[in-house]
Amino acid sequence: MKVKQISVCFVKPKSEWLPPESKHPYHLSPLDYPNLFSQYIQKGLLFHKPPHFFMPIFLHRLKNSLSTALLHFYPLSGRLVTITNHHHLHPSISIYVDCVNSPGAKFIHATLDITISDFLSPIDVPSVVYSLFDNHKAVNYDGHSLPLLSLQVTELLDGIFIGCSLNHAIGDGASYWNFFTMLSEIFQSPSPKHISISRPPVLKRWFPDGDGPIVNLPFNLPEKFMNRFKGPKFRERIFHFSAESIAKLKAKANADCGARGTISSLQSLTAFVWRSITRARRISEEQPTHCIMMANNRAKLEPPLSENYFGNVTKYLKVDANAEELVGKELGWAAWKLHDVVVNNTNKKFRETIEERLQSIHTIQVGRIFEPNTVLMASSPRFNKYGVEFGMGKAVTLRSGYSNKWDGKVTIYPGHEGGGSVDLEICLLPQNMVNLESDFEFMVAVSSSH
Structure with missing residues (x-):
């Protein structure tokens, strides 16, 4: 080809x-x-x-x-x-x-x-x-x-x-x-x-x-200061999660921490993926793991920016946990940590982050930001990606290029059928992907994959 x-x-x-x-x-x-x-x-x-x-x-x-x-x-x-x-x-x-x-x-x-x-x-x-x-x-x-x-x-x-x-x-x-x-x-x-x-x-x-x-x-x-990051060879697969599957994860996360309805669907799914990939990596229990979510902060700024603002207004929301507690505790424990960092993503903290970036801008490089054992959840299922039609009707599927990919990068797409379904484009080292494919809990939640 x-x-x-x-x-x-x-x-x-x-x-x-x-x-x-x-x-x-x-x-x-x-x-x-x-x-x-x-x-x-x-x-x-x-x-x-x-x-x-x-x-x-x-x-x-x-x-x-x-x-x-x-x-x-x-x-x-x-x-x-x-x-x-x-x-x-x-x-x-x-x-x-x-x-x-x-x-x-x-x-x-x-x-x-x-x-x-x-x-x-x-x-x-x-x-x-x-x-x-x-x-x-x-x-x-x-x-x-x-x-x-x-x-x-x-x-x-x-x-x-x-x-x-x-x-x-x-x-x-x-x-x-x-x-x-x-x-x-x-x-x-x-x-x-x-x-x-x-x-x-x-x-x-x-x-x-x-x-x-x-x-x-x-x-x-x-x-x-230029560092052209080159990641290792990895495998890349699309895993589909139906709206029903995600609803079950959300219900479980909320039931685990006694906060029914507080933890969102995306936080629940992110926690589930973070735990699954950490298991697949087979790392020792004491090793630290990290989960990063990308937040669109247009509405967080005071005064807020228009959703049509053209530029970069995103922030990395990072949560840490060692492998033993992440895998050993219930889904709701990880989901609550993610929920907490989202709730505390305020205008004040965002402006502090901007100042920090400017003070150390020469160190903002892919190879330095993302530590080992990181899972990065990028993009958003809220973008109306299937609304782009060019007169040919609804697209068959979405795909992305080579850019900004490494072991643990997860790109979120809305599912083709809509209704709250999600496709996850997951990049992992070959052996880690084999382990994920053999993870019973993960594959039961997946509706289909290709």
Whole structure:
């Protein structure tokens, strides 16, 4: 299975329709800078190829839709720019997005001679999926020379895969899915010149206490702080949890700690996965384990930010426990620890985290953040991922690229049937995955897997 690239071009918004502010530097916020060291967001959707489908017309229309979408999300057509301050005592750099001097977003047409059935049939997610996305293994700092946004349309024998790669220093998961959804909305508009969208992004950057852009970061040459994380080889599988299965986990977690209804479905599922993966790792009882959840803090800030704010407003919520107590105690014990850290995720604590990030920004690297025996629950089942249709109806499935994956990374998707069901994309070292597949408690809760 090999992806064949047919054509590549760059797409820009019509300059005469752009707002005046698009001509000025688009500064990153303190919440954006740490993501310079991670990799691009890569998510995509697989669709059945509609009857009488004609690829040239589809591509032409999608390019026009992308050009229109970039009127609203104009930073995605830019490139990163670094200015170096050569002061001999305090060398520093400043980074911003230049939306003018750029070829635009990248648009790729490719083919893959397999069927949807071939795509879905392997037990593990096949490595060819990584070829369905651009900017493979790139870190976000590479946005100086690479596009901040790439869209790859790959034609299967009976399907269409649309993979989107977005620079994580420009936006988080909420920003990503808002862009992807609005692109689909524009594509499906009856008017080719339709420029009004239901959820326009809020592009005005947020800064603590309104301080304005950071113009000097406390380091010089990027090579001194850039660490291109390369994880070990792992296996990757999709495990499906029905709404009924998750409801049972929630009821058990609440019953365990006598707080019926307090612990959420997601906290219960996260606790269950944390305990299951820890068992699968076969680590000694005294070893520490860690669980990290990603929190969208737009509503936590005071005053709150719009849900349409385009940028990074996430926080790592971390819980620690040694292996013996995590596995030995009931599900509700772990779920309550997760519940407690969510409840205590306040505006005050979030602002303290921002200050800490700025003081040690050069250490925000994937290999340093995630300690051994960590489980990271990324993305959210609340994003309307299956609402992205591009006129082809509901997608068959979701997949992600190579980016930001390692042993213990779990990506959460809404289940295809909806109703509170969830798909978990789990990455584990090969032997750990074998152990998880043999875990009776885990596999009983799983409704299906592929």
